[in-house]
Amino acid sequence: MKYYILFGPPGAGKGTHAVAIAEKYNFKHLSTGELLRNEIAAGTELGIKAKKLIEAGSLVPDEVVEGMIESAFESIKGVNGFLLDGFPRTLAQAEALDKMLARKGEAISAVISIMIPDEIVKVRIAHRATVEGRADDASDEVINNRIRTYHSQTEPLIDFYKKAGKYHEVAGHPGTVEENQARVLRMVDGIV
Ligand code: ATP
Ligand code: MG
Numbered sequence: 001m002k003y004y005i006l007f008g009p010p011g012a013g014k015g016t017h018a019v020a021i022a023e024k025y026n027f028k029h030l031s032t033g034e035l036l037r038n039e040i041a042a043g044t045e046l047g048i049k050a051k052k053l054i055e056a057g058s059l060v061p062d063e064v065v066e067g068m069i070e071s072a073f074e075s076i077k078g079v080n081g082f083l084l085d086g087f088p089r090t091l092a093q094a095e096a097l098d099k100m101l102a103r104k105g106e107a108i109s110a111v112i113s114i115m116i117p118d119e120i121v122k123v124r125i126a127h128r129a130t131v132e133g134r135a136d137d138a139s140d141e142v143i144n145n146r147i148r149t150y151h152s153q154t155e156p157l158i159d160f161y162k163k164a165g166k167y168h169e170v171a172g173h174p175g176t177v178e179e180n181q182a183r184v185l186r187m188v189d190g191i192v
Helices: 014-025 032-042 045-055 062-075 091-103 118-132 140-154 157-163 177-189
Strands: 002-007 027-031 081-085 110-115 167-171
Touching: 002 014, 002 157, 014 027, 014 081, 014 110, 014 177, 027 032, 027 062, 032 045, 032 062, 032 081, 045 062, 062 081, 062 091, 091 157, 110 157, 110 177, 118 140, 157 167, 167 177
Parallel strands: 002 081, 002 110, 027 081, 110 167
Antiparallel strands: none
């Protein structure tokens, strides 16, 4: 089994491009953000706890997302690989993921990093707020907190995966969605 990580700041286009990559290579796309939004929609206990954190632009606890990912690995069959979108987001999550995979005799194959600057993050999320109506896209304060959280907690993963020799970066802007997707897919073709 192959395990790929789609990395990047909020609004980089991870979700959009993940769908195309997953379809092309028969990977299971696993978005922790989407899994959490499903829990909120279903009104589960986990969802109720996660909602407050997500809507403040903070991360949910590491154990919560680690558990969701591990149970997906156990239950999903019949794919060539997994494409992780929005996980890991902290060093502790990255280390937990390595351990989880090592127990199965597996490892991360590569990290595909889609990079956009903070100014573009703000423009993209402001636009998405008008289309998708996500509560965590709606206020500047929350968006700024997510950008801060990305820099302080998630960005250190770049060095972690560079040291592991697994880090590959592609620009997530400028251009149309189609142009960006073509660039991302060209890059992924060279890795997978
Ligand atoms: P993108 O637009 O690139 O898909 P995003 O950052 O806008 O990314 P999601 O990945 O859907 O959105 O995440 C939404 C929220 O869910 C995060 O801000 C965070 O609160 C929570 N979340 C998602 N993944 C994790 C994770 N791995 N660890 C902790 N919290 C997470
Ligand atoms: Mg997403």
